[in-house]
Amino acid sequence: xxxxxxxxxxxxxxxxxxxxxxxxxxxxxxxxxxxxxxxxxxxxxxxxxxxxxxxxxxxxxxxxxxxxxxxxxxxxxxxxxxxxxxxxxxxxxxxxxxxxxxxxxxxxxxxxxxxxxxxxxxxxxxxxxxxxxxxxxxxxxxxxxxxxxxxxxxxxxxxxxxxxxxxxxxxxxxxxxxxxxxxxxxxxxxxxxxxxxxxxxxxxxxxxxxxxxxxxxxxxxxxxxxxxxxxxxxxxxxxxxxxxxxxxxxxxxxxxxxxxxxxxxxxxxxxxxxxxxxxxxxxxxxxxxxxxxxxxxxxxxxxxxxxxxxxxxxxxxxxxxxxxxxxxxxxxxxxxxxxxxxxxxxxxxxxxxxxxxxxxxxxxxxxxxxxxxxxxxxxxxxxxxxxxxxxxxxxxxxxxxxxxxxxxxxxxxxxxxxxxxxxxxxxxxxxxxxxxxxxxxxxxxxxxxxxxxxxxxxxxxxxxxxxxxxxxxxxxxxxxxx
Numbered sequence: 001x002x003x004x005x006x007x008x009x010x011x012x013x014x015x016x017x018x019x020x021x022x023x024x025x026x027x028x029x030x031x032x033x034x035x036x037x038x039x040x041x042x043x044x045x046x047x048x049x050x051x052x053x054x055x056x057x058x059x060x061x062x063x064x065x066x067x068x069x070x071x072x073x074x075x076x077x078x079x080x081x082x083x084x085x086x087x088x089x090x091x092x093x094x095x096x097x098x099x100x101x102x103x104x105x106x107x108x109x110x111x112x113x114x115x116x117x118x119x120x121x122x123x124x125x126x127x128x129x130x131x132x133x134x135x136x137x138x139x140x141x142x143x144x145x146x147x148x149x150x151x152x153x154x155x156x157x158x159x160x161x162x163x164x165x166x167x168x169x170x171x172x173x174x175x176x177x178x179x180x181x182x183x184x185x186x187x188x189x190x191x192x193x194x195x196x197x198x199x200x201x202x203x204x205x206x207x208x209x210x211x212x213x214x215x216x217x218x219x220x221x222x223x224x225x226x227x228x229x230x231x232x233x234x235x236x237x238x239x240x241x242x243x244x245x246x247x248x249x250x251x252x253x254x255x256x257x258x259x260x261x262x263x264x265x266x267x268x269x270x271x272x273x274x275x276x277x278x279x280x281x282x283x284x285x286x287x288x289x290x291x292x293x294x295x296x297x298x299x300x301x302x303x304x305x306x307x308x309x310x311x312x313x314x315x316x317x318x319x320x321x322x323x324x325x326x327x328x329x330x331x332x333x334x335x336x337x338x339x340x341x342x343x344x345x346x347x348x349x350x351x352x353x354x355x356x357x358x359x360x361x362x363x364x365x366x367x368x369x370x371x372x373x374x375x376x377x378x379x380x381x382x383x384x385x386x387x388x389x390x391x392x393x394x395x396x397x398x399x400x401x402x403x404x405x406x407x408x409x410x411x412x413x414x415x416x417x418x419x420x421x422x423x424x425x426x427x428x429x430x431x432x433x434x435x436x437x438x439x440x441x442x443x444x445x446x447x448x449x450x451x452x453x454x455x456x457x458x459x460x461x462x463x464x465x466x467x468x469x470x471x472x473x474x475x476x477x478x479x480x481x482x
Contacts, residue, residue, distance in 0.1 A: 025057050028479035033059075036472045038464035047381035048455040048480045051392065056453065057480055061385075064364065064378035065460045068433030069412075070440040071372030071379070072327045074365075074387060076315040076403055078354040079330040080396035082337070085312040089115030089329070091183070093138045094300035102145035108286070109300055110135070110270055111154045112183025114342070115308045116329040118270065119186040119211075122321075124313050128186070131306055132277040138303035139283060147286035151275045153267030156294030157182030158332050160343025162239060162264070164369040166376045173235035173244070175260035177373060180328040181292060182342070185270035186211050187325055190263045194233070195256035197224040204233075204250045209258065211269045218244045225249030235261035239292065265290050312399040319403045319431050320411035324371035331370025344368060358390040372433055381456035384442040388454045404429035404443055407474075416470035419478055428477075430455075437462055439469035445481055455480050 029046055033039050047061035079087075090113045097106015112118075119128040162179035163172050171177035178188035191209040196202075202224045222233055229251040237244035242265070263269055268290025275288045308314065311330075318326040334354060335347030348367050355363055363386070366378040391400050407417035407425045412432045417425060430443020442456040457476050462469060 022054070022056050025480060025482065026059065028482060029057050029059060029476055032472065032475045032479050036475075038462065038468045039459070039472060042462035042464075043460045045381045045458045046456070046476060046480070047385045048453055049385050049389065051389070051452040051454065053389070057455070061382040061456075062380050063458075064366065064380045064383075065440075065458045066375055066435070066438050067372050067377055067379045067384075067440055067458065068435045068438045069322045069324075069372045070384065070431055070433035070442050070456075070458075071367070071370065071377055072319055072322065072433075073384070073404075073431045073442060074351065074355075074367065074379075075327045075331045075370040076318050077387065077391050077394070077396070077400050078334060078351050078358075080311060080315055080400050080403075081358060081391070081394045082334060082354050083311055085310060085315075085396060085399035087311045089113050089117070089308040089314075089333075090305045091115055091118065091307075092302050092305045093135050094302045095139075095142070095144075096300055097149060099142060099144055102143055104139075104144045104147050104149060107149040107295075108139070108147060108151045109154050109295070110152065110183060110267075110274060111300075111302075112157050112181065112267070112270075114157050114180070114182055114184070114329045114333050114336070116180065116184050116187065116323075116326045117308045117314065118184055119273070121186070122317065124309055124317055126309075128273065129277065132274050134306050135274065135304075136278060136281060136283065139278070142303055144283060146284045147278070149286065150289045151271045151278070151286050152295060153183050153185075153269075153271035153288070153290045154294050155181035155183035155267040155290070155292045157336065158342040159293075160341070160345075162292075164344050164374050164376075166368065166374040168375075169236075170234055171373060173237050173262050175262065176324045176371075178262035178325060179239075179264070180325055180332060181266050183267045183270055184325065184329065185266040185273070186263070187260075187323075188263045188266045189260045190216075190235075192259045192261065193256060194250060194259045196250050196252045196254055200224055200226050200252050206246065211263070211273055213263065213265065213269065215242050215268065216244055216265070217242060218246060220246045222246045222248050222250065225251045227251060227253040230254060231257075231259075233259065237262055237264050239264035265292075267292055312402070315399065316403040320405045322412045322432070324373055327371040328369065355387070358387070358394065360386055360390060373435075375435075381442070381458050384456035384458075385454050388442065388444065388456075392452075401429055401444070404431060416467075417474045417477075419474055420481075424481065428481075434466065434469070439466075439473055441473055441477065453481065 048057040117125040271288040332342040336342040338350035339346040433440035445453040
């Protein structure tokens with residue numbers, strides 16, 4: 001089938017003059033879609049333009065569709081354009097009360113600035129112990145050897161809900177629906193070692209790993225599933241109550257793995273782990289407290305601050321690994337900086353302001369979150385092509401381009417696209433987006449010589465498998481680039 005689709009695309013371009021090439025490309029893409037039974041009943045919109053603005057492909061390109069993680073292109077691009085590639089998140093350490101004879105008669109405040117990298121296990125991020133060591137050095141310089149008070153994790157930099165209200169209930173307990181705080185920690189994950197029981201119907205074996213959350217009561221209603229049923233575990237939790245529920249099945253023939261679920265109290269986790277570090281390294285006393293909305297105390301003595309890696313590295317991790325937390329923190333940081341509030345409504349206004357500064361002020365895009373997890377985002381291929389074109393004129397163009405993965409090589413693009421020649425794949429930089437029924441790809445083709453091609457392929461309302469969606473999307477991209 002793949003060979004037939006590509007031959008149809010080639011035949012549509014053969015024996016056609018270069019002057020008629022845009023119409024031929026359109027015909028080639030339409031041939032791919034028509035030859036794919038999985039696209040029947042789906043909504044497919046495609047646009048491709050040259051860097052100089054010539055339209056190469058237009059198939060219902062103004063139709064607004066769900067972008068899924070293509071939304072991260074806008075979040076990372078807008079953040080890079082507004083803040084600059086060298087901008088960093090900052091976390092401050094402050095105290096209240098007096099220090100007498102080495103004893104702090106008051107509280108330590110970890111004042112978050114929205115940094116999604118704190119405690120992350122990813123290689124771009126410093127280990128939690130390195131950050132804790134730096135924070136402890138601020139206390140050492142102040143002569144603090146004992147705490148008669150609390151260590152408070154302050155997440156108030158991000159006001160409003162930590163998840164967008166339109167996110168699916170079954171998503172917000174998962175590793176990709178953890179939500180964001182002004183003080184994030186360990187990517188707001190709870191990690192569990194999970195393995196099946198001895199036989200179908202047995203309880204699964206669930207062991208919590210770092211970070212520990214002794215305040216959280218986890219009820220386990222899960223069981224061992226039939227062979228071939230895979231991982232059907234769902235974690236339900238909320239920041240309104242220190243309770244969580246594990247439901248579903250884990251197949252009896254599935255190997256043990258580390259399962260990541262949402263931690264809705266990252267502020268308390270950060271304070272708890274920092275206090276453990278202090279108590280193990282010469283500073284005694286204290287109790288840990290999480291304060292998502294802050295403490296209301298304004299008279300703090302700020303002892304120092306830590307910084308994240310540069311935004312350019314955060315943007316690349318966001319796009320290559322399609323990390324929802326990182327994208328939401330960028331989105332909400334724009335709201336905080338431009339509108340004075342990191343709530344979702346203000347952040348949506350802020351990102352539209354940045355789009356206006358890029359020359360896209362009259363866009364019909366409807367944006368509600370930064371990661372694309374919401375099904376209330378509506379963007380079109382026309383919008384993506386205009387946005388990607390505008391980014392080429394931004395001072396942030398080079399770091400933005402460097403943040404995008406290459407097909408069959410990196411992150412979420414490792415699978416598929418084998419139909420494209422390797423040399424061509426190396427010159428494609430794009431972002432994928434997928435959720436149930438949705439598959440989108442938007443990005444650039446930068447040939448060794450000649451003009452760049454900017455493209456966006458969006459498929460919605462499709463019941464085909466992920467592999468089939470990738471195959472057809474790959475064939476469409478191949479037809480665009482013929």
